[in-house]
Amino acid sequence: MKKLVSLFLALLMVASLCSFAAADVPADWEPFAERVKITVPVYDRSKAGYPAVDDNYWTQWIQKEFGDKYNIDVQYVAIPRGDVMMKYSTLIAAGETPTIMMEYDYPKVAQWANDGAMTVINLDDFKAVAPTFYQAMVDHNQLGYTDINGETYFVLTERPYYDTTFAFANFVRMDWLRQVGYDHVPQNYEEHKDAMNKMIEAGLCEYPLGLGIPTSPYIVNFGYRDFPVTEEGEKEWAMHSSLGTPSFPWYPTERMMKRLNSEYHMGWYSSEFDLEKNSGGQGTDILQTDFINGKIYSYGGYIATNMAWLSAFYENNPDAELAIASPYAGMEEGVNTGAIRADNPFGMIVGFSSLATPEQLKAAWMLMEWMIQPENLFVLENGIEGETYELDENGLPVMLEYTGEHMLNHNNNIDMTCLVHASKKVGTIEQTIAQMSPAGLPQDFTQALIDNYYELRKLADAGKAYSDPVFAVAIDSESEYSATLLSLWQEYYAKLVKCDPAEFDALFAQYSQEFLDAGYQEIMDERLEAYEAGNTTHIPDLSK
Amino acid sequence: MQKTKAPVKRGHFGAYMKDNWQLYAMLLIPIAFVIIFKYAAYPGLRIAFMNYKPAKGYAGSEWVGMETFAKIFRDKDFLRALKNSLVFNFLDLLVGFPVPIILALLLNELRFPRYKKVSQTILYLPHFLSWVIIASVALNLFKPQTGLVNVLMMNAGWIESGIPFLTEKWHWAVTYLLIGVWQNMGWGSIIYLAAITGISPDLYEAATIDGAGRLRKIWSVTLPCIRGTMVTLLIMNLGRVMGSNFERLDSFGNVQVKDFQYQLAIYIYEKGLAGGNFSRATAVGLFQSLVGLLLVLSSDRVSKALGEDGLL
Numbered sequence: 044m045k046k047l048v049s050l051f052l053a054l055l056m057v058a059s060l061c062s063f064a065a066a067d068v069p070a071d072w073e074p075f076a077e078r079v080k081i082t083v084p085v086y087d088r089s090k091a092g093y094p095a096v097d098d099n100y101w102t103q104w105i106q107k108e109f110g111d112k113y114n115i116d117v118q119y120v121a122i123p124r125g126d127v128m129m130k131y132s133t134l135i136a137a138g139e140t141p142t143i144m145m146e147y148d149y150p151k152v153a154q155w156a157n158d159g160a161m162t163v164i165n166l167d168d169f170k171a172v173a174p175t176f177y178q179a180m181v182d183h184n185q186l187g188y189t190d191i192n193g194e195t196y197f198v199l200t201e202r203p204y205y206d207t208t209f210a211f212a213n214f215v216r217m218d219w220l221r222q223v224g225y226d227h228v229p230q231n232y233e234e235h236k237d238a239m240n241k242m243i244e245a246g247l248c249e250y251p252l253g254l255g256i257p258t259s260p261y262i263v264n265f266g267y268r269d270f271p272v273t274e275e276g277e278k279e280w281a282m283h284s285s286l287g288t289p290s291f292p293w294y295p296t297e298r299m300m301k302r303l304n305s306e307y308h309m310g311w312y313s314s315e316f317d318l319e320k321n322s323g324g325q326g327t328d329i330l331q332t333d334f335i336n337g338k339i340y341s342y343g344g345y346i347a348t349n350m351a352w353l354s355a356f357y358e359n360n361p362d363a364e365l366a367i368a369s370p371y372a373g374m375e376e377g378v379n380t381g382a383i384r385a386d387n388p389f390g391m392i393v394g395f396s397s398l399a400t401p402e403q404l405k406a407a408w409m410l411m412e413w414m415i416q417p418e419n420l421f422v423l424e425n426g427i428e429g430e431t432y433e434l435d436e437n438g439l440p441v442m443l444e445y446t447g448e449h450m451l452n453h454n455n456n457i458d459m460t461c462l463v464h465a466s467k468k469v470g471t472i473e474q475t476i477a478q479m480s481p482a483g484l485p486q487d488f489t490q491a492l493i494d495n496y497y498e499l500r501k502l503a504d505a506g507k508a509y510s511d512p513v514f515a516v517a518i519d520s521e522s523e524y525s526a527t528l529l530s531l532w533q534e535y536y537a538k539l540v541k542c543d544p545a546e547f548d549a550l551f552a553q554y555s556q557e558f559l560d561a562g563y564q565e566i567m568d569e570r571l572e573a574y575e576a577g578n579t580t581h582i583p584d585l586s587k
Numbered sequence: 588m589q590k591t592k593a594p595v596k597r598g599h600f601g602a603y604m605k606d607n608w609q610l611y612a613m614l615l616i617p618i619a620f621v622i623i624f625k626y627a628a629y630p631g632l633r634i635a636f637m638n639y640k641p642a643k644g645y646a647g648s649e650w651v652g653m654e655t656f657a658k659i660f661r662d663k664d665f666l667r668a669l670k671n672s673l674v675f676n677f678l679d680l681l682v683g684f685p686v687p688i689i690l691a692l693l694l695n696e697l698r699f700p701r702y703k704k705v706s707q708t709i710l711y712l713p714h715f716l717s718w719v720i721i722a723s724v725a726l727n728l729f730k731p732q733t734g735l736v737n738v739l740m741m742n743a744g745w746i747e748s749g750i751p752f753l754t755e756k757w758h759w760a761v762t763y764l765l766i767g768v769w770q771n772m773g774w775g776s777i778i779y780l781a782a783i784t785g786i787s788p789d790l791y792e793a794a795t796i797d798g799a800g801r802l803r804k805i806w807s808v809t810l811p812c813i814r815g816t817m818v819t820l821l822i823m824n825l826g827r828v829m830g831s832n833f834e835r836l837d838s839f840g841n842v843q844v845k846d847f848q849y850q851l852a853i854y855i856y857e858k859g860l861a862g863g864n865f866s867r868a869t870a871v872g873l874f875q876s877l878v879g880l881l882l883v884l885s886s887d888r889v890s891k892a893l894g895e896d897g898l899l
Contacts, residue, residue: 132863136641154863160642256842315730317754318841397642526861527664530845537842561664 068413069174072113079406080116081142081399084131086458087121093452097121100449101423101456109413115406119459127151135160140396142407145462149188149513150287150521152392156196157517161394162404163194172405173198173412176463185389187580192516198411199389201464206385206508207499209476210466212492213343213368214334214353219247221364228366232375239311242340251340253330254303254312255319257536260289260529266379267295270507277582281574282567284511288525289532292555292563298378300539304547307540317537335359341368346492347454348442350481357485367491370498383499385508390465415463424455424467439469439478472496512570512579520569524562531558635870641863655870665871668854671847675764676828683768684824687775688817692805694776695783710773722838725766729753759844767835782816783809818890822898826883829875831855851875 085096094100097119110117120141122130128151134140140160146152155161166189170177176198180186185199215228223241225234242251269276283290290296306312313319319329331352334342337360344352357363374381393411395404413419425432425440427449432440442455452458455467469478473493480489502508535554542550559567573579604611635655637648659665690710697703713721728735729752737749752762790808799807831852840848851871859868883898891897 128863129860132641132860132865136865138644140642155642158640158642158863159647313732315732315754317843318726318730522862523864524862526857530857534842534845 067416068409069172072409074112074114075402075406076114077402078114078116079400079402080118081403081406081410082118082120082139083143083407083410083462084122084141084145085119086124086127086453088124088453088458090453092446094450095121096452096458099452101451101459104422105410105414105459108419109410113406113409115409117410131155131160138398140398142396142399142403143393143410143462144396145391145393147387147391147465148286149387149392150285150518150525152197152394153191153514153517154522156191156194156394157519160397161196162397162399163196164198164395164404166195166198169198169408172408173415176408176411176415179415183388188389188392188513190515196394197392198394200391200393200462201468202386202388202390203464203466203468203475204472204496205388205465205510206503207496208383208386208508209472209492209496209499210345210479211343212346212488212495213341214356214365215341215368216363217366218362218364219340220366222247228369229372230369231371232373232379235372236309239306239340240309243310248338248340250311250313252306252311253333253339253342254307254316254540255328255330256317256533257289259286260525260532261286262289262291262296262299262532263384264290264293264295264299265382265384265509266373267298268380268382270380270382272509272582278571278574280582281512281579282570285521286511288521288528288563288566291528291532291535291558297551300536300551301547302378303540304542304544308544312540314541317541337363343368345454346479346481346488348479348482349444350484353481353484361485365486365488367488367495370495370502380507381502382507382509383502385503385510386465387510387513391461393462411462414460420460420463423460424451426451437474439474441478442482444483506583509582512574512581514570514573515578516573516576518566518569518573520562520565524566527561528558528563528566531561632869632873634866635873637866639866639869641865651866655866656874659867659870659874662858664849664858665854668849668851672831672850672852673828675760675847675850676830678760678764679767680824680828682764683771683775684821686768686772688779688813690772691776691779691783691813692809694780695809696801696805707773710776712773713770714774716770718832718834718838721766721770722835725762725839726753729762753839753841754843756844756847759839760847763839763847766839778816778820779813782813786812815896818895819898822883822886822890825886826879828882829878831875 087096102119106117144155180199183201188199189195189197219242220238223238223245225238229235229238239251242248283293331342333339335352335355371381373379395407430449431445431451432442435441469475476492477489480492636652638651639648731749731751731754740746752758791804794804794808831850833852833856836848836850836852855868855871887897887899
């Protein structure tokens with residue numbers, strides 16, 4: 044029976060590849076008469092062991108397979124991941140705006156469009172050059188996000204399974220849990236609290252959890268918001284919920300900080316946490332080091348076939364057992380509903396330089412259309428069979444540990460293929476997770492990650508996974524004040540976590556007022572005005 | 588006095604250049620540096636008077652006159668940054684200025700040449716370390732609970748709980764200033780040592796004959812002879828009182844000491860560059876330079892009035 048299923052899946056894969064092969068770039072594409080140069084941004088994450096992001100085998104492969112064929116010079120521009128806006132500003136100021144400009148956050152691209160760095164585009168022209176790409180946008184209901192200030196600037200890439208956060212997983216010490224009497228990961232806050240305190244009592248660790256000063260303005264407070272969201276609640280959502288500016292003076296943040304404060308005083312965190320920055324699983328930080336060294340209970344990160352920090356963890360802790368944390372571990376009546384932030388229903392928001400000539404614009408669109416063709420995308424994401432991947436019994440690619448000349452860059456070249464989608468997708472969600480699941484470790488997490496996805500799916504289906512509002516007009520005050528407000532948020536975060544619990548309420552009220560005066564009130568007013576003028580998206584369940 | 592080379596005829600510039608062209612060629616590099624990085628940027632100062640948008644360029648950005656300056660001076664964060672910068676730079680000057688002089692005097696008194704050389708090298712070394720490295724070493728040494736210094740003192744029973752060298756603003760201020768002195772003192776002493784080397788041995792001989800001991804010679808011969816150098820360096824340092832070193836502040840900064848760490852470089856980065864507000868960053872930079880220039884000119888006047896050579 045198993046063989047029959049495998050055979051059926053293999054046939055399905057072959058059939059789908061055949062149907063992919065049938066799709067191709069438009070037949071009327073001709074090479075440009077004169078060489079056209081386009082520049083394409085690519086994130087530089089400064090990760091050791093990877094090839095240069097702007098000049099490697101795969102950038103050269105694109106040049107050979109696409110560029111040379113159509114007389115286009117495709118040049119990649121490295122954008123430091125931690126300093127995106129500064130790098131773009133420098134390029135723009137130097138008159139070297141990349142032909143393609145892209146970011147995951149709407150306020151950033153809105154700022155570029157507003158400042159005149161991006162050109163207005165005609166979606167009919169785009170559709171004529173890139174019909175497959177355009178159709179994908181239609182299929183993913185993305186056409187409502189292409190405009191800002193009444194003009195069309197953007198095209199959008201796909202974000203597979205955007206309403207779940209399955210690609211990010213928190214790994215926890217199951218062996219420690221067993222030692223304090225648990226045979227499962229905590230399923231609510233009561234269990235979580237009990238387990239943490241017992242771990243301290245048992246002397247398993249000095250402090251069980253890692254904490255650092257936030258480096259991003261995004262406050263993870265979805266779980267602390269009232270649910271279901273009322274109409275009044277949606278108005279507040281429009282004023283506060285954002286990736287670009289910390290939603291500090293808001294009741295969910297107050298609830299969250301109060302909990303952190305009580306946890307700190309129970310001894311869950313290092314008293315020196317305020318000297319560390321938390322990269323949120325995006326890079327090497329002290330929390331990661333502590334986890335690898337077996338000093339803390341959990342650490343989270345985006346899952347991928349090769350996860351160096353997990354390998355290092357097992358090397359240091361060969362007898363350890365890990366599990367995936369439950370998404371319900373924070374739930375507590377009246378405090379945390381377990382709601383999560385869904386991602387935007389799009390990946391990269393892609394715009395084009397205002398300096399681009401019509402030929403460059405066309406060449407950029409051609410690159411996107413070429414890259415979205417499954418056969419091209421497959422090679423870019425998997426590499427060369429037998430070297431970087433091999434096919435399993437279902438005909439699906441399994442990535443190999445390979446560090447030679449044809450090595451793929453960070454997360455299977457995601458910073459190049461993000462021009463098409465935000466994460467690699469292979470068949471069903473089970474197959475997608477199976478090929479992303481960390482390999483070469485003493486434990487296999489595939490099934491646990493699939494189970495985790497379905498738990499997240501339940502939250503999403505219950506309406507507990509929603510995203511932030513997307514504004515169809517630029518919020519000027521946000522670009523003016525967001526850097527200052529991030530800095531204030533970092534300062535208040537440390538002080539509120541450490542303060543005497545008896546002083547918490549007074550301090551929170553004082554800091555909230557200071558935060559409002561430092562520009563947040565202006566941002567709220569501008570957002571509310573845009574919301575009331577109908578220039579925002581809505582929370583899906585409310586708009587039904 | 589015997590000369591090794593025949594003197595070049597006065598006015599014969601070509602021959603002089605031919606003779607010393609290597610030296611002039613070497614001089615071209617610093618001249619080019621100053622022209623490119625100090626003067627070529629001058630036209631960009633207009634950004635301070637515009638609502639500058641990189642995508643619109645100089646031509647497309649709107650002129651706003653003094654509006655950016657008015658906005659800055661109304662901003663209480665700027666006033667806080669300005670106050671902190673002035674206080675810390677004066678303290679830096681107060682603590683940091685005499686130390687290289689004292690160090691130069693001490694080094695000058697060392698008689699065993701190899702010991703002197705090794706000491707000098709060790710003292711110069713911190714100058715070549717970046718602030719990021721110094722700050723990470725300091726972090727590991729001075730963390731309140733797990734820093735080496737606190738751990739040693741706690742283990743020795745000298746203190747009960749760690750001293751918050753880096754996490755309490757007053758302790759931080761002292762740590763920050765002293766590490767600054769440590770980093771600069773060796774390098775700063777070079778000029779004074781060179782000045783001391785130029786003092787005629789006759790003066791010391793005369794002082795010895797008059798019965799002066801070591802300390803008397805330092806007080807009555809060495810210090811008066813290097814007074815000109817001291818005044819020149821003091822004037823130059825005064826020009827930096829409005830300056831601000833982002834690398835040093837950012838490396839040593841943490842959220843608990845923001846009250847003191849928030850200085851002009853941080854203000855320029857946070858409210859200017861990070862927010863894409865180049866006009867504000869340039870306006871603050873221009874303000875710093877103008878005040879710095881004013882301080883140099885006025886201190887030059889004062890020193891001349893007091894009978895010194897001055898700088899200009």
